[in-house]
Amino acid sequence: MVTPSQSLCLTCGLCCDGTFISGVPLKPDDEVAPLKAVGINIVSDNDLTVLKLPCAAHKNCTCTVYANRPQVCRTYKCKLLKRFEGDDTSKQSALEIINKVKSLKNEMNELAFAASTTVQSADEIISLLKKCQTDPNIGKRKQDYAHVLLKFGELQIYLDRFFREESKFAPAPLDRSPAAPAEIQPPALSKV
Numbered sequence: 001m002v003t004p005s006q007s008l009c010l011t012c013g014l015c016c017d018g019t020f021i022s023g024v025p026l027k028p029d030d031e032v033a034p035l036k037a038v039g040i041n042i043v044s045d046n047d048l049t050v051l052k053l054p055c056a057a058h059k060n061c062t063c064t065v066y067a068n069r070p071q072v073c074r075t076y077k078c079k080l081l082k083r084f085e086g087d088d089t090s091k092q093s094a095l096e097i098i099n100k101v102k103s104l105k106n107e108m109n110e111l112a113f114a115a116s117t118t119v120q121s122a123d124e125i126i127s128l129l130k131k132c133q134t135d136p137n138i139g140k141r142k143q144d145y146a147h148v149l150l151k152f153g154e155l156q157i158y159l160d161r162f163f164r165e166e167s168k169f170a171p172a173p174l175d176r177s178p179a180a181p182a183e184i185q186p187p188a189l190s191k192v
């Protein structure tokens with residue numbers, strides 16, 4: 001039987017598709033072979049092994065390696081899911097938030113396509129920002145890039161507000177310094 005939480009996640013998938021998380025840290029007893037067999041990208045650095053997102057096993061909002069999914073995937077809950085389970089957010093509101101994020105992503109991708117660039121990651125946004133600041137030859141395209149950057153910012157504010165436990169992009173409160181550009185990164189190698 002599908003629980004209300006599973007039903008919500010099956011319409012969402014924003015944690016698996018890399019929208020606001022860059023990777024899932026694997027535990028020593030996670031089985032890697034079934035994950036690699038479906039084309040999941042797994043990287044190791046010293047003693048940290050990470051499943052890179054977007055996850056190749058995520059198809060049609062479903063985990064195609066469900067029985068073998070890593071432990072972190074089994075326990076992960078974004079802020080929205082926690083609020084939904086705590087009755088702080090109705091299913092209708094949660095679905096509206098998820099749909100809004102998906103629509104912002106689509107709008108951003110369309111703007112990026114029109115500007116002949118890509119914005120699949122924060123790294124690409126940073127290089128776009130650098131290009132705007134340093135490349136004297138981009139001319140009119142600068143305006144197109146600015147639209148992409150604004151949409152990216154709007155999306156990140158939504159993700160901060162409703163999905164991430166720790167804000168990465170939201171405007172800082174008055175008693176805190178604004179985030180430095182170097183901090184504009186997806187949560188590094190963590191699904192928690």
Ligand code: SF4
Binds near residue numbers: 077078
């Ligand atoms: S982002 Fe949250 S609501 Fe969406 S699938 Fe992941 S845990 Fe579920």
Ligand code: SF4
Binds near residue numbers: 063
């Ligand atoms: S293994 Fe399954 S639950 Fe984990 S990130 Fe991939 S699709 Fe999502």
